[in-house]
Amino acid sequence: MIYRSHVLICAGTGCTASKSIEIAESLQKLLVEHGLDKEVKIVKTGCFGLCEKGPIMVIYPEGATYCKVSVEDVPEIVEEHLVKGRIVKRLLLGDKEAEDVAKSLENVGFFNRQMRVALRNCGVINPENIEEYIARDGYKALAKVLTEMTPQEVIETIKKSGLRGRGGAGFPTGLKWQFAAQSQADQKYVCCNADEGDPGAFMDRSVLEGDPHSVLEAMTIAGYAIGANQGYIYVRAEYPIAVQRLRIAIDQAREYGLLGKNIFGTDFSFDIDLRLGAGAFVCGEETALMTSIEGKRGEPRTRPPFPAVKGLFEKPTLLNNVETYANIPVIINNGPEWFASIGTEKSKGTKVFAVGGKINNTGLVEIPMGTTLREVIYDIGGGIPNGKKFKAAQTGGPSGGCIPASHIDAPIDYDSLTELGSMMGSGGLIIMDEDNCMVDIAKFFLEFTVDESCGKCPPCRIGTKRMLEILEKITQGKGEESDIEKLETLANSIKKSALCGLGQTAPNPILSTLRYFRDEYIAHVKDKKCPAGVCKALVQYVILADKCRGCTLCAKKCPVGAIGGEVKKPHTIDASKCIKCGVCMESCKFAAIVTQ
Amino acid sequence: MKSIKELEAIRERALKEMSIRNNENKTRIVVGMATCGIAAGARQVMNAFVEELNKRNIHTVNVAMTGCIGVCRYEPIAEVIEPNGEKTTYVKLDAEKARRIVAEHIVNGKPVMEFTIGAAEK
Numbered sequence: 203m204i205y206r207s208h209v210l211i212c213a214g215t216g217c218t219a220s221k222s223i224e225i226a227e228s229l230q231k232l233l234v235e236h237g238l239d240k241e242v243k244i245v246k247t248g249c250f251g252l253c254e255k256g257p258i259m260v261i262y263p264e265g266a267t268y269c270k271v272s273v274e275d276v277p278e279i280v281e282e283h284l285v286k287g288r289i290v291k292r293l294l295l296g297d298k299e300a301e302d303v304a305k306s307l308e309n310v311g312f313f314n315r316q317m318r319v320a321l322r323n324c325g326v327i328n329p330e331n332i333e334e335y336i337a338r339d340g341y342k343a344l345a346k347v348l349t350e351m352t353p354q355e356v357i358e359t360i361k362k363s364g365l366r367g368r369g370g371a372g373f374p375t376g377l378k379w380q381f382a383a384q385s386q387a388d389q390k391y392v393c394c395n396a397d398e399g400d401p402g403a404f405m406d407r408s409v410l411e412g413d414p415h416s417v418l419e420a421m422t423i424a425g426y427a428i429g430a431n432q433g434y435i436y437v438r439a440e441y442p443i444a445v446q447r448l449r450i451a452i453d454q455a456r457e458y459g460l461l462g463k464n465i466f467g468t469d470f471s472f473d474i475d476l477r478l479g480a481g482a483f484v485c486g487e488e489t490a491l492m493t494s495i496e497g498k499r500g501e502p503r504t505r506p507p508f509p510a511v512k513g514l515f516e517k518p519t520l521l522n523n524v525e526t527y528a529n530i531p532v533i534i535n536n537g538p539e540w541f542a543s544i545g546t547e548k549s550k551g552t553k554v555f556a557v558g559g560k561i562n563n564t565g566l567v568e569i570p571m572g573t574t575l576r577e578v579i580y581d582i583g584g585g586i587p588n589g590k591k592f593k594a595a596q597t598g599g600p601s602g603g604c605i606p607a608s609h610i611d612a613p614i615d616y617d618s619l620t621e622l623g624s625m626m627g628s629g630g631l632i633i634m635d636e637d638n639c640m641v642d643i644a645k646f647f648l649e650f651t652v653d654e655s656c657g658k659c660p661p662c663r664i665g666t667k668r669m670l671e672i673l674e675k676i677t678q679g680k681g682e683e684s685d686i687e688k689l690e691t692l693a694n695s696i697k698k699s700a701l702c703g704l705g706q707t708a709p710n711p712i713l714s715t716l717r718y719f720r721d722e723y724i725a726h727v728k729d730k731k732c733p734a735g736v737c738k739a740l741v742q743y744v745i746l747a748d749k750c751r752g753c754t755l756c757a758k759k760c761p762v763g764a765i766g767g768e769v770k771k772p773h774t775i776d777a778s779k780c781i782k783c784g785v786c787m788e789s790c791k792f793a794a795i796v797t798q
Numbered sequence: 799m800k801s802i803k804e805l806e807a808i809r810e811r812a813l814k815e816m817s818i819r820n821n822e823n824k825t826r827i828v829v830g831m832a833t834c835g836i837a838a839g840a841r842q843v844m845n846a847f848v849e850e851l852n853k854r855n856i857h858t859v860n861v862a863m864t865g866c867i868g869v870c871r872y873e874p875i876a877e878v879i880e881p882n883g884e885k886t887t888y889v890k891l892d893a894e895k896a897r898r899i900v901a902e903h904i905v906n907g908k909p910v911m912e913f914t915i916g917a918a919e920k
Contacts, residue, residue: 263862
């Protein structure tokens with residue numbers, strides 16, 4: 203069947219949450235009503251990345267990109283665009299007057315600074331159709347590997363590319379493959395870590411939802427390279443769309459003979475199964491992940507022995523992250539030299555980031571390593587909302603740290619971030635402005651690790667809890683100067699003594715905020731003030747008498763009746779009644795209410 | 799999957815179907831599909847273009863729609879726009895004429911002069 207028009211609708215998690223599936227259904231219904239269902243094809247794709255502007259719809263052949271589409275917009279899109287060929291300008295992304303809509307997607311600043319390697323197919327193909335993946339050179343790398351290359355040649359290629367683990371730690375991928383290949387055993391395994399758990403991170407989720415076959419293909423290549431015939435993808439059950447698309451992808455790959463016995467007529471056989479995680483953060487740690495696949499309680503084990511020697515079911519195991527795998531087929535197809543030409547000296551290729559927090563273009567971006575934070579925030583991210591000042595960026599989630607505004611021109615790569623006391627992490631990038639309290643941020647991440655600590659080793663189980671208690675004390679205005687020192691001592695000893703990565707990195711948010719924002723901690727304990735006005739116990743709402751017009755609006759809005767005063771005369775807040783909800787400040791039209 | 803040939807065949811087939819999503823360096827046939835065009839039978843003309851291109855296995859040409867260009871008396875109108883921007887405007891089309899345009903203009907590179915707006919204006 204040949205269609206004259208393809209309508210691509212984002213069916214990633216972000217756009218699905220804003221009803222893209224309903225939009226697709228309503229479109230399908232209207233196409234039938236207008237007799238266009240044989241002329242126009244609906245293609246549900248993965249994430250385009252511009253989640254802030256979702257749901258996203260792209261109509262070809264014109265290439266018109268519509269954003270923030272609602273179910274109510276669908277009749278107009280059908281009647282105007284699909285019936286009469288008139289672009290619905292009010293829904294266009296970017297410059298609404300741009301005449302050349304054919305290239306609008308590429309012309310938007312958000313996209314033209316990016317380089318999509320791992321996300322090459324996200325938002326481009328229908329992830330539930332293996333043939334669309336094949337059309338974009340899918341499984342070509344696997345064919346090449348199986349028919350033209352020896353396992354060692356594959357490993358050398360990955361080594362030469364300079365690819366490093368995208369799960370966060372940045373271990374050289376080729377070396378990892380080499381170790382697993384060297385281990386002698388009757389059975390080996392290839393695992394994929396899709397237990398993405400950092401708050402605010404959705405890079406791996408988007409790859410699985412938008413391009414599941416790239417992960418299957420790469421795992422099969424890895425199986426050939428290390429000598430394994432079975433793969434497991436450990437994916438969290440909270441990712442229902444990713445799980446469903448992986449299931450469809452695995453079924454289709456088996457049906458096409460791209461998984462199973464004698465792939466491409468060779469004597470190599472490989473199959474992949476899914477294992478669903480129940481959402482424990484610790485299961486993203488490699489040894490805990492494998493313990494969980496084995497059907498046991500997800501707790502980490504001591505290393506060594508490393509997984510390459512004794513991993514899943516005590517057999518040599520190769521474990522890589524989703525994004526790492528997504529890069530493999532491109533490296534094979536385009537050559538390791540091509541990949542190594544992207545990025546910096548020690549960090550090759552690109553990195554996907556889920557950008558969130560105080561930023562205009564919330565979404566998914568992929569940039570060459572070495573791009574500066576400034577470019578990501580201002581050129582791609584569209585800057586900070588409401589003209590606020592950039593204060594810091596948090597990378598690496600609960601294991602990472604923050605980069606202050608003074609280092610905004612630092613290149614984003616593994617080594618620069620580590621040097622700054624943060625880490626690459628799996629790709630969460632949270633932007634903070636002047637209204638964020640750094641002590642509060644540290645507390646937020648610590649609350650998370652305390653919740654997620656598996657409890658096996660005391661430094662993590664007890665130590666993180668003690669650190670959290672100190673932070674709570676500080677944010678409640680009961681901190682003492684010695685607390686800061688205590689925090690540092692505790693943090694450093696937990697770092698050294700915890701069993702697994704979760705505990706070892708849990709103190710990082712505290713250490714890095716102490717490094718760059720020590721003055722904020724001191725303000726909390728010494729002056730009993732929260733400079734950003736976030737920590738409620740340390741904040742007082744006051745009405746400035748010279749600015750107040752006595753309009754009574756704040757008094758009417760106050761839920762506890764803490765504001766009093768005569769009409770047209772300055773009002774006052776009764777601090778003993780005030781619950782510090784901030785409603786008065788939001789409602790005041792004269793900016794007469796401030797926090798002190 | 800038993801051979802690379804088999805994979806290549808699937809790739810070719812799927813690529814053709816997806817070629818519509820690529821606009822670069824392609825000839826475009828733009829059919830006027832405003833009320834005037836539709837009333838004069840532009841839909842049949844457009845479908846004839848799509849079918850004929852497909853029948854001849856041509857995937858370097860995209861068929862697009864546009865609104866009213868202001869000479870409604872000449873509808874159905876279609877313009878063939880080459881990658882270099884050169885434009886030929888055909889008027890008073892029907893399905894049969896559309897097929898001839900594909901055969902003579904698209905395949906053989908010779909615009910069908912008798913259907914052009916220049917010929918109609920004489």
